[in-house]
Amino acid sequence: MAKTTFNCSECGGTSAKWLGQCPHCRAWNSLIETVAEPAGSGKNRFGARPGLTPASPLMTLANIEASDFERTPSGLDELDRVLGGGMVEGGVVLIGGDPGIGKSTLLLQALDALQRRGQKTLYVTGEESGAQVALRARRLGLEGSQVQVLAETELEKMLSTLQAERPHVAVIDSIQTVYSNQLTSAPGSVAQVRECAAHLTRVAKSEGVTIVLVGHVTKEGALAGPRVLEHMVDTVLYFEGDTHSSFRLVRAIKNRFGAVNEIGVFAMTEKGLKGVSNPSAIFLSQHAEPVPGSCVMVTLEGSRPLLVEIQALVDSGGPSPRRLSVGLDRDRLAMLLAVLHRHAGVACMDQDVFVNAVGGVRISEPAADLAVLLAITSSLRGRPLPKGFIAFGEVGLAGEVRPAPRGQERLKEAAKLGFSVAVVPKANAPKKPIEGLTVHAVERIEQVVEAVRGL
Numbered sequence: 059m060a061k062t063t064f065n066c067s068e069c070g071g072t073s074a075k076w077l078g079q080c081p082h083c084r085a086w087n088s089l090i091e092t093v094a095e096p097a098g099s100g101k102n103r104f105g106a107r108p109g110l111t112p113a114s115p116l117m118t119l120a121n122i123e124a125s126d127f128e129r130t131p132s133g134l135d136e137l138d139r140v141l142g143g144g145m146v147e148g149g150v151v152l153i154g155g156d157p158g159i160g161k162s163t164l165l166l167q168a169l170d171a172l173q174r175r176g177q178k179t180l181y182v183t184g185e186e187s188g189a190q191v192a193l194r195a196r197r198l199g200l201e202g203s204q205v206q207v208l209a210e211t212e213l214e215k216m217l218s219t220l221q222a223e224r225p226h227v228a229v230i231d232s233i234q235t236v237y238s239n240q241l242t243s244a245p246g247s248v249a250q251v252r253e254c255a256a257h258l259t260r261v262a263k264s265e266g267v268t269i270v271l272v273g274h275v276t277k278e279g280a281l282a283g284p285r286v287l288e289h290m291v292d293t294v295l296y297f298e299g300d301t302h303s304s305f306r307l308v309r310a311i312k313n314r315f316g317a318v319n320e321i322g323v324f325a326m327t328e329k330g331l332k333g334v335s336n337p338s339a340i341f342l343s344q345h346a347e348p349v350p351g352s353c354v355m356v357t358l359e360g361s362r363p364l365l366v367e368i369q370a371l372v373d374s375g376g377p378s379p380r381r382l383s384v385g386l387d388r389d390r391l392a393m394l395l396a397v398l399h400r401h402a403g404v405a406c407m408d409q410d411v412f413v414n415a416v417g418g419v420r421i422s423e424p425a426a427d428l429a430v431l432l433a434i435t436s437s438l439r440g441r442p443l444p445k446g447f448i449a450f451g452e453v454g455l456a457g458e459v460r461p462a463p464r465g466q467e468r469l470k471e472a473a474k475l476g477f478s479v480a481v482v483p484k485a486n487a488p489k490k491p492i493e494g495l496t497v498h499a500v501e502r503i504e505q506v507v508e509a510v511r512g513l
């Protein structure tokens with residue numbers, strides 16, 4: 059076994075054995091195991107003496123041939139969309155999400171589709187046995203699938219299989235189960251996950267294999283342990299959605315080969331995940347009549363507008379009222395409540411405030427502000443917003459309403475789905491009227507509250 063040392067993630071200091079506290083900077087729990095470089099060889103870590111490395115010839119940018127990446131579409135349109143067109147040779151994709159959300163299902167479907175297009179594929183399973191994977195494949199209707207399956211958790215064995223088989227695309231499900239026999243740390247620890255992912259990334263680049271790493275997400279919403287993985291890989295995709303509803307979003311939060319924040323929308327069915335090509339209305343709940351505390355917004359992350367219902371419940375609270383948000387940023391909620399009080403005179407100080415983005419969607423764009431505030435005031439007053447109402451726009455600390463990017467597209471989508479009244483920032487007001495849609499343009503939060511009162 060190779061010699062290992064422990065490096066401090068805070069100060070970079072080393073220790074020969076594991077200690078609870080770094081002997082150099084006194085940080086707690088910061089020592090992480092790494093494989094030690096051979097010491098005293100006088101060589102740097104690239105295997106050459108410092109200063110004597112044969113330099114690669116220099117080129118000017120203009121002389122480098124800039125060929126676009128060769129992409130292989132998987133044939134699952136929604137997945138290809140988030141990937142920026144398809145799998146890239148030598149690209150490493152990290153795909154994260156809650157347990158049971160559909161990561162294994164999606165990747166098995168993708169591998170099968172790629173295999174049927176003549177790509178050589180490998181599915182490495184560390185969590186389930188080959189029989190379990192086969193059972194899933196049957197359920198998904200992938201009988202006769204030629205995808206190769208390897209049930210293995212040891213990194214070194216995986217690497218030798220990868221080198222021998224040289225598949226086009228390999229899925230490692232999951233990276234947390236992989237361990238390297240070079241390290242003494244337990245599988246799933248930061249040291250193991252980081253080392254194994256780094257190894258696999260190097261193999262992907264050198265052999266031209268596309269590698270997809272599956273990662274679990276902890277309760278706090280971070281990929282378990284290593285955020286370090288996110289900067290190592292080329293593309294990071296996250297699964298979102300409520301496991302109780304059938305819709306799933308796959309969002310690109312980092313992509314070296316395409317646009318970020320692009321989303322793919324799927325529906326979970328008996329036969330696996332099916333792409334939803336026209337998803338704009340799936341996150342609306344169906345109220346027969348408008349109810350208090352509900353406001354629909356148009357969010358536009360990636361290339362497609364999506365209508366999402368924001369719900370709020372304001373109810374008398376105890377001495378320390380609660381502020382809770384699901385799918386929206388909690389700190390932003392506190393800020394919005396302060397703005398609402400200071401600039402529009404609507405006070406919720408002694409009230410519990412709950413807000414929720416329907417359907418398990420996560421909305422990170424500030425354009426949700428206006429809808430959040432309107433849902434809150436509507437719930438506080440017990441008065442519904444008018445039928446067919448939408449709103450979007452960012453709200454600033456000074457009480458100003460700022461425009462959202464690509465406002466026209468958002469309004470057109472809402473009009474297409476039959477919405478008839480909109481409250482939007484002044485700069486987003488359409489130059490030409492949109493048929494069937496009455497637009498109220500506002501500049502300040504006071505005007506928003508006024509405008510809605512008059513509707």
Ligand SMILES: Nc1ncnc2c1ncn2[C@@H]1O[C@H](COP(=O)(O)OP(=O)(O)O)[C@@H](O)[C@H]1O
Nearest residue numbers: 156157158159160161162163164197326327328
């Ligand atoms: N027999 C079944 N019939 C229908 N759906 C199933 C069946 N078994 C599992 N599923 C669905 O597949 C999901 C499991 O997906 P999976 O790909 O294993 O998730 P992950 O790999 O993200 O943990 C379950 O949440 C469930 O919705």
Ligand SMILES: [Mg+2]
Nearest residue numbers: 161162185231
């Ligand atoms: Mg799984």
